[in-house]
Amino acid sequence: MTTPRYVLFFLLLISLPGLRASASADALVATTGMIGDVAENVVGDRAKVTTLLGSGIDPHLYKPTRTDIGVLSNAELVLANGLLLEGKMTDALDRLRSAGRSVIAVAERIPRDRLLAPPEFAGHFDPHVWMDPTLWAVVAETIRDAAMERFPAHAATFRSQADDYVRKLADLDRYVSSSMNSIPENARVLVTAHDAFSYFGRRYHLEVVGIQGISTESEAGVKDVERIVAMLVDRKIPAVFVESTVPQKSVEALIEGARARGHHVRIGGELFSDAMGRRGTYEGTYIGMIDHNATLIARALGGSAPAAGFQGKLALTNDHQK
Secondary structure (H helix, E strand, O other), rough: OOOHHHHHHHHHHHHHHHHHHHOHHHHHHHHHHHHHHHHHHHHHHHHOOOOOOOOOOOOOOOOOHHHHHHHHHHHEEEOOOOOOOOOOHHHEEEEEEEEOOOOOHHHOOOHHOOOOOOOHHHHOOOOHHOHHHHHHHHHHHHHHHHHHHHOOHHHHHHHHHHHHHHHHHHHHHHHHHHHHHHHHHHHEEEEEEEEOOHEEEEHHHHHEEEEOOOOOOOOOHHHHHHHHHHHHHHHHHOOEEEEEOOHHHHHHHHHHHHHHHOOOOEEEEOOOOOOOOOOOOHHHOOOHHHHHHHHHHHHHHHOOOOOOOOOOOOOOOOOOOO
């Protein structure tokens, strides 16, 4: 029996790697918005990028759905943070890797001597590497290399777009450095809901105090709150910060504790820690996320930074910016 021509055409289509990749429903899948945003800047319109975790979702606690597993399984390339950031998704990513799928843990490609290994994190590295734009530039290059290997026909485009993006990250880094340097020396203390800003603090010379630990699965104790309250009062710290992915009750406890001891501390604003802002907004990009955080921190702690940020794109929604 003669095989119908339309069947032969279909077999030809699925036998061509280039056409298979371009027709893929989800060519690249990123676990977090920060990774997805870099991937979109690197690959442009040459491959579709899908991000699993959106605004306001905590990757430490997120449990992948059956739909998520299907999306990951069908991807040409999976880009994860690694360093245990994805928490409950880590096992699923490991299974995909064992099954021969292309899974890249981008933060784990950063040289070990540039990673932080806090003693309280049981011998593991701090996964919040995106808080340092110079480390995120390394991640951009890792994503570039992975995309070039997977889609070699577009290698020149990926290289050019990655170079352009890395230059933008260098501009961002200079702005953040200038803004943080404007904060008075005695106020250079960043108090947040959980310990997600250590790389930011190391890069820009701020002391960072998180009420919870590196993972939001940890709980803050009464002694932790009392210790931080005493520090706020003794050093006359003017502001503390809440986070978009973490309940703010622990931060409110600090404010009440300081008030009871005669020191007024205000909420300096909401920082983006483990997720970016709403998709489609400037704050919903990696550069916008860091710009927002740096501008907010500088202005709340007595430094100077333009209200609309270094690109003039920030939404003026915080009380201290009005």
